[in-house]
Amino acid sequence: xxxxxxxxxxxxxxxxxxxxxxxxxxxxxxxxxxxxxxxxxxxxxxxxxxxxxxxxxxxxxxxxxxxxxxxxxxxxxxxxxxxxxxxxxxxxxxxxxxxxxxxxxxxxxxxxxxxxxxxxxxxxxxxxxxxxxxxxxxxxxxxxxxxxxxxxxxxxxxxxxxxxxxxxxxxxxxxxxxxxxxxxxxxxxxxxxxxxxxxxxxxxxxxxxxxxxxxxxxxxxxxxxxxxxxxxxxxxxxxxxxxxxxxxxxxxxxxxxxxxxxxxxxxxxxxxxxxxxxxxxxxxxxxxxxxxxxxxxxxxxxxxxxxxxxxxxxxxxxxxxxxxxxxxxxxxxxxxxxxxxxxxxxxxxxxxxxxxxxxxxxxxxxxxxxxxxxxxxxxxxxxxxxxxxxxxxxxxxxxxxxxxxxxxxxxxxxxxxxxxxxxxxxxxxxxxxxxxxxxx
Amino acid sequence: xxxxxxxxxxxxxxxxxxxxxxxxxxxxxxxxxxxxxxxxxxxxxxxxxxxxxxxxxxxxxxxxxxxxxxxxxxxxxxxxxxxxxxxxxxxxxxxxxxxxxxxxxxxxxxxxxxxxxxxxxxxxxxxxxxxxxxxxxxxxxxxxxxxxxxxxxxxxxxxxxxxxxxxxxxxxxxxxxxxxxxxxxxxxxxxxxxxxxxxxxxxxxxxxxxxxxxxxxxxxxxxxxxxxxxxxxxxxxxxxxxxxxxxxxxxxxxxxxxxxxxxxxxxxxxxxxxxxxxxxxxxxxxxxxxxxxxxxxxxxxxxxxxxxxxxxxxxxxxxxxxxxxxxxxxxxxxxxxxxxxxxxxxxxxxxxxxxxxxxxxxxxxxxxxxxxxxxxxxxxxxxxxxxxxxxxxxxxxxxxxxxxxxxxxxxxxxxxxxxxxxxxxxxxxxxxxxxxxxxx
Numbered sequence: 001x002x003x004x005x006x007x008x009x010x011x012x013x014x015x016x017x018x019x020x021x022x023x024x025x026x027x028x029x030x031x032x033x034x035x036x037x038x039x040x041x042x043x044x045x046x047x048x049x050x051x052x053x054x055x056x057x058x059x060x061x062x063x064x065x066x067x068x069x070x071x072x073x074x075x076x077x078x079x080x081x082x083x084x085x086x087x088x089x090x091x092x093x094x095x096x097x098x099x100x101x102x103x104x105x106x107x108x109x110x111x112x113x114x115x116x117x118x119x120x121x122x123x124x125x126x127x128x129x130x131x132x133x134x135x136x137x138x139x140x141x142x143x144x145x146x147x148x149x150x151x152x153x154x155x156x157x158x159x160x161x162x163x164x165x166x167x168x169x170x171x172x173x174x175x176x177x178x179x180x181x182x183x184x185x186x187x188x189x190x191x192x193x194x195x196x197x198x199x200x201x202x203x204x205x206x207x208x209x210x211x212x213x214x215x216x217x218x219x220x221x222x223x224x225x226x227x228x229x230x231x232x233x234x235x236x237x238x239x240x241x242x243x244x245x246x247x248x249x250x251x252x253x254x255x256x257x258x259x260x261x262x263x264x265x266x267x268x269x270x271x272x273x274x275x276x277x278x279x280x281x282x283x284x285x286x287x288x289x290x291x292x293x294x295x296x297x298x299x300x301x302x303x304x305x306x307x308x309x310x311x312x313x314x315x316x317x318x319x320x321x322x323x324x325x326x327x328x329x330x331x332x333x334x335x336x337x338x339x340x341x342x343x344x345x346x347x348x349x350x351x352x353x354x355x356x357x358x359x360x361x362x363x364x365x366x367x368x369x370x371x372x373x374x375x376x377x378x379x380x381x382x383x384x385x386x387x388x389x390x391x392x393x394x395x396x397x398x399x400x401x402x403x404x405x406x407x408x409x410x411x412x413x414x415x416x417x418x419x420x421x422x423x424x425x426x427x428x429x430x431x432x433x434x435x436x437x438x439x440x
Numbered sequence: 441x442x443x444x445x446x447x448x449x450x451x452x453x454x455x456x457x458x459x460x461x462x463x464x465x466x467x468x469x470x471x472x473x474x475x476x477x478x479x480x481x482x483x484x485x486x487x488x489x490x491x492x493x494x495x496x497x498x499x500x501x502x503x504x505x506x507x508x509x510x511x512x513x514x515x516x517x518x519x520x521x522x523x524x525x526x527x528x529x530x531x532x533x534x535x536x537x538x539x540x541x542x543x544x545x546x547x548x549x550x551x552x553x554x555x556x557x558x559x560x561x562x563x564x565x566x567x568x569x570x571x572x573x574x575x576x577x578x579x580x581x582x583x584x585x586x587x588x589x590x591x592x593x594x595x596x597x598x599x600x601x602x603x604x605x606x607x608x609x610x611x612x613x614x615x616x617x618x619x620x621x622x623x624x625x626x627x628x629x630x631x632x633x634x635x636x637x638x639x640x641x642x643x644x645x646x647x648x649x650x651x652x653x654x655x656x657x658x659x660x661x662x663x664x665x666x667x668x669x670x671x672x673x674x675x676x677x678x679x680x681x682x683x684x685x686x687x688x689x690x691x692x693x694x695x696x697x698x699x700x701x702x703x704x705x706x707x708x709x710x711x712x713x714x715x716x717x718x719x720x721x722x723x724x725x726x727x728x729x730x731x732x733x734x735x736x737x738x739x740x741x742x743x744x745x746x747x748x749x750x751x752x753x754x755x756x757x758x759x760x761x762x763x764x765x766x767x768x769x770x771x772x773x774x775x776x777x778x779x780x781x782x783x784x785x786x787x788x789x790x791x792x793x794x795x796x797x798x799x800x801x802x803x804x805x806x807x808x809x810x811x812x813x814x815x816x817x818x819x820x821x822x823x824x825x826x827x828x829x830x831x832x833x834x835x836x837x838x839x840x841x842x843x844x845x846x847x848x849x850x851x852x853x854x855x856x857x858x859x860x861x862x863x864x865x866x867x868x869x870x871x872x873x874x875x876x877x878x879x880x
Contacts, residue, residue, distance in 0.1 A: 120601050125688060146686045147624035152616050156688035157597040157695070161560050161786050162653060171654035173781035176592050176729065184587035190729045193781075213602060213697065213876055214611035214867050240781060246586045248565060248596035249689025252781035255597070257653065289616065289630045341613035341633075341680060341692035346601050427654050436653055 003407040006094035008101050012042030014404045017412020018107075020094055021272070021404075023087055024263035024413075025072055025228065027433070028110040035070040035113045035433060039090065040263055043107050046090070050103035054093065059085045070433075072116045072227075072264065076207040076347035080224040083207070087268055112262035114165050114434030115230070116205060116348045121163050121258070122338060123201075123234060123352040124155035126329040130357035133369045138242075150286055153329035153337050155354075159255035163350060165434035166231075166261050166416040172196055172392060172423040173256045175240040188243060192423035195238035195374070196390040199355040200306050200365035200398055202324055202413075203232040204331050205264060206349040214342040219294060222332035225345065228264035229331075231304075231400045231416040232352050235259070238368055238389070260350070261400075261416040262432075269411050273402040275301040275325035283328070291340060292333050299325040302413070304356060304400045306365070310385050311393035317381030319370060322356050322363040324400070392422040443847040446534035448541050452482030454844045457852020460534055461712070461844075463527055464703035464853075465512055465668065467873070468550040475510040475553045475873060479530065480703055483547050486530070490543035494533065499525045510873075512556045512667075512704065516647040516787035520664040523647070527708055552702035554605050554874030555670070556645060556788045561603050561698070562778060563641075563674060563792035564595035566769040570797035573809045578682075590726055593769035593777050595794075599695035603790060605874035606671075606701050606856040612636055612832060612863040613696045615680040628683060632863035635678035635814070636830040639795040640746050640805035640838055642764055642853075643672040644771050645704060646789040654782040659734060662772035665785065668704040669771075671744075671840045671856040672792050675699070678808055678829070700790070701840075701856040702872075709851050713842040715741040715765035723768070731780060732773050739765040742853070744796060744840045746805070750825050751833035757821030759810060762796050762803040764840070832862040 006012055006020050013019065018040040028038040028045050038045035048055060048067035056062055061082035066075040075083070093099050125131055128145070131154075135144030148154065173193050180186040207227030211217060217225055234254065241253030275298055283297060302324035307316035329337075331351075339345050355365040364370045370378045371388040378387045390396065400413035426439040446452050446460050453459065458480040468478040468485050478485035488495060488507040496502055501522035506515040515523070533539050565571055568585070571594075575584030588594065613633050620626040647667030651657060657665055674694065681693030715738055723737060742764035747756035769777075771791075779785050795805040804810045810818045811828040818827045830836065840853035866879040 120599055122599075148616075148628070148683055148686065151628045152684065154684070154688055155691055157599050157691065159560055159597050159783060160600070161784050161789070164653070171782055173654075174656075175781040176588075187726055188588070188591045188729065190731050190780075212867055212869075213604070214613075214865065216614075237781060243588055244592065244594070245687070246588065247685070247689070248594055249687070251595055251597065252777070252783065255778075256782035286627055289628065291630050337692070338695075340630075341615040341677060342611055342696035343599060343692065344601050349601070425654065427652055429652075 003409065004095060006041065006099065007097050008094065008099040009042040009044060009104065014407065014409045016042055017401055017410055017414065018042055019404065019409025020091065021409030022265060022269050022411045023090060024265045025115065026263045027071060027113040027115050029113065030105060030109050037067045037069065037072065037075065040107065041094065044104040045107055045110055047103045047105050051100055055086065055089060058089045062086060073348045076116060076205060076227045077209055079208060083266060084268060087266065111432045112165065113432045115262060115264050118160045118163050118350045119346045119348045121158045121160040121350045122155055123158045123354060124153050124329065124334050125354040126153050126327045126334065127354055127357045128328040129326065129359055130355040130365060130369065133357060133364065137373045153334045155334065155338065156249045158258065162255050163258045163260060164436060165432055166259055166418065167430060168257065168259050168418050168436045169421050169427060169438045170235050170257045170418045171421045171425045171427060173237050173240065174423050175237060175252050176243055177239045178243040193237035193240055196420060197236040197238050197367045198306065198390065198396050199234035199236055200304055200320060200322060201232040201234050201353045201355060202229050202400065203260060203350050203352040204229045206345050206351065207347050210346045211339065211344050213344040216339040216342060217336055217345060219332060219336050222335045223267060225335060226267055226331055228266040230264055231261040231398050231413045233259045233396060233398055233416050233418065234352060259416050259418050261414050263414050265411060265413055270300045270402065272408045273301045273411065275299045292337055294330060294332050297330065299327055299330045301325050302400050302402055304398065307397040308380055308387065309395045310380065310391060313383050313385060316397050317383055319378055319380065320362065320364055322358050322365050324356060326356055326358045327353055390420050392420055395419040443849065444535060446481065446539065447537050448534065448539040449482040449484060449544065454847065454849045456482055457841060457850055457854065458482055459844065459849025460531065461849030462705060462709050462851045463530060464705045464709065465555065466703045467511060467553040467555050469553065470545060470549050477507045477509065477512060477515065480547065481534065484544040485547055485550055487543045487545050491540055495526065495529060498529045502526060513788045516556060516645060516667045517649055519648060523706060524708060527706065551872045552605065553872045555702060555704050558600045558603050558790045559786045559788045561598045561600040561790045562595055563598045563794060564593050564769065564774050565794040566593050566767045566774065567794055567797050568768040569766065569799050570795040570805060570809065573797060573804065577813045593774045595778065596689045598698065602695050603698045603700060604876060605872055606699055606858065607870060608697065608699050608858050608876045609861050609867060609878045610675050610697045610858045611861045611865045611867060613677050613680065614863050615677060615692050616683055617679045618683040633677035633680055636860060637676045637678050637807045638746065638836050639674035639676055640744055640760060640762060641672040641674050641793045641795060642669050642840065643700060643790050643792040644669045646785050646791065647787050650786045651779065651784050653784045656779045656782060657776055657785060659772060659776050662775045663707060665775060666707055666771055668706040670704055671701040671838050671853045673699045673836060673838055673856050673858065674792060699856050699858050701854050703854050705851060705853055710740045710842065712848045713741045713851065715739045732777055734770060734772050737770065739767055739770045741765050742840050742842055744838065747837040748820055748827065749835040750820065750831060753823050753825060756837050757823055759818055759820065760802065760804055762798050762805055764796060766796055766798045767793055830860050832860055835859045
């Protein structure tokens with residue numbers, strides 16, 4: 001772990017979200033630089049192509065393509081040995097006095113792009129509190145958790161094409177809604193979603209060489225197959241979801257938009273923030289089956305928050321504070337289970353955590369839970385504004401950070417944010433690849 | 441429609457599956473030709489790059505990339521006007537006496553490859569008979585069809601990376617199975633799937649320029665956004681599925697393998713085989729909502745069959761004969777509903793039909809239905825062999841064909857086939873892209 005401020009980048013203080021401990025990967029561009037690989041440090045981005053001689057010389061297995069492409073897929077397809085070596089090389093260079101500062105680009109001047117071309121996107125459902133809350137609301141207390149939930153990380157395949165970058169405006173979807181609130185036999189109507197929601201999630205990118213079919217990822221190799229994490233908002237249309245989801249799961253209620261933050265934080269950066277077993281939900285009753293048992297079961301202590309800024313508000317109000325360590329199933333278990341039947345995992349696949357709720361009402365990760373299915377009002381701070389579900393014009397901002405401790409630098413994820421537009425709004429491509437904005 | 445045998449390709453008789461009426465697209469290679477675009481005619485493949493001067497001159501909107509790439513994605517991204525013009529140009533040229541026969545490559549000498557890089561893969565559940573059968577088995581007669589089923593084409597997102605090409609061997613998956621047949625509270629065990637199954641399906645590739653998010657495909661444009669159809673086997677592990685699928689749908693029970701046939705048949709080829717409204721299930725009770733109502737509701741009359749050849753058998757035995765027109769929801773309705781909430785549809789997306797069962801027991805499209813959840817034996821012809829679910833070594837072959845009528849040429853889909861290998865078998869890349877074979 002790194003505890004120093006790099007001499008060439010004094011802005012990268014220990015409490016800066018992009019301290020020397022972090023070194024997150026992203027795809028950036030400027031007026032002069034086409035989309036390419038960067039690493040954030042303090043108030044700057046390191047333009048890796050500008051120091052490729054240094055990196056290619058010192059980092060085993062690294063190719064020019066890995067650090068000069070317009071996506072991270074090539075770098076993701078390398079082994080964890082290469083990622084670790086790249087990190088070590090940069091850490092060493094930044095810790096010395098001879099770092100080539102000409103490679104530093106001010107963060108304020110960059111446009112961010114989708115970090116990777118996502119092959120397949122999967123979303124898990126790994127918070128016991130969230131699954132229990134939703135279960136109580138939809139099936140009652142006695143059947144809240146389905147019988148399989150404590151035995152495997154329940155998950156489902158999502159839509160890769162509708163994973164967009166932070167900053168994307170999200171148009172309130174129209175779809176099929178059950179006509180009568182109580183009686184499904186009365187059929188459905190077509191109209192705008194009335195129960196628009198966010199889901200506070202994190203997601204990880206799969207890394208390493210592609211695995212062939214019929215070759216499950218073993219627990220002992222799982223950590224080496226995780227490239228890094230981002231924040232994710234899994235936008236959800238609850239009324240559409242309620243009507244459509246039986247028996248094959250959510251579909252149109254989710255596939256209109258999912259947004260992720262632009263900086264990918266490696267597990268190496270998170271290592272000092274590993275949350276011990278006792279900090280997370282303990283897997284004892286039942287114990288997981290052998291293939292999915294994690295002998296070093298742990299997660300990461302990442303503080304998460306959701307803020308909403310309505311149209312008339314001068315600043316966002318916090319509606320939820322949660323933590324990544326609240327998850328019952330960890331990232332290794334998710335990856336191992338995903339491949340247990342032989343699913344071939346590819347670098348650039350994105351695996352979401354599911355909504356991250358804690359045990360406390362203030363830590364619920366969706367409006368569905370915060371307003372308890374519309375039975376409670378959610379106050380937006382002291383603004384006088386209240387919500388049940390999201391309104392048009394609401395900007396939803398999610399943040400994630402490991403705050404520095406014992407001299408270890410902070411590790412921040414930046415934000416994932418997006419504004420709800422009224423149904424029928426049109427979108428056009430934004431400045432960054434993967435960003436869509438309201439048409440003028 | 442075309443009713444003649446092309447003078448330069450006498451093998452393309454009216455009853456040949458690749459008659460002049462068909463002209464299906466595929467990606468082929470030979471010892472001398474790298475993977476590239478071809479069109480099947482009789483016992484030959486037209487190497488489009490070899491006649492690109494002719495095609496680029498006569499077909500508006502066509503680019504060299506469309507007909508020389510190693511996938512069909514570029515061609516798929518063009519408009520239906522271009523596809524129709526390409527078909528018209530080839531039909532005209534083949535109907536004359538001056539077709540450049542040097543572009544013809546014998547089918548017997550080619551290796552086939554995945555027709556497209558699939559961006560996203562979705563599977564529907566559009567056979568009323570199949571959904572009813574499965575519903576009866578799992579929830580009883582009274583709750584067989586969920587309340588939403590007659591109102592929308594139920595579907596779910598699948599895994600694109602595990603869609604492979606016909607010829608791929610399929611390893612029996614290991615996964616989590618409910619320990620006790622009846623009581624889910626006893627938890628689960630890890631082991632090989634015992635209820636290995638196929639699903640007889642067809643699937644279509646989305647075409648046309650990518651649609652932006654928040655812009656649903658309207659019914660009147662749907663047909664122009666469908667590039668063509670293939671046969672599909674949606675391999676399924678029924679015992680794994682039963683345990684895992686609540687509440688978010690099938691996951692590991694499906695994502696180990698889905699296989700498709702290599703030739704993509706256009707809607708233009710199928711036009712003479714349009715099945716009139718009266719031939720298919722009529723959508724009257726209830727009527728579909730306006731957005732999904734198809735004013736020219738119809739499907740296509742495609743005869744389908746499933747054959748199994750066990751290890752000791754000298755020939756395959758037919759276990760099911762069905763028809764594509766059995767589907768309740770048609771391809772246009774599937775596409776329109778997929779995008780209703782704003783999901784951005786991309787050329788190269790693959791949308792599966794769901795298992796295609798008819799009303800008659802001989803037309804059921806899965807072993808689950810044929811053996812009625814293990815309560816009946818399925819005879820493999822007169823071989824003396826019986827099955828409930830699939831055994832290791834079983835080769836499953838699906839075929840699809842519009843048999844010629846009134847002088848119109850036949851339109852065949854070739855086959856999608858694959859052999860079940862015992863759990864734990866290893867796979868290596870086969871000769872064609874997207875084909876995996878048992879390791880020696």
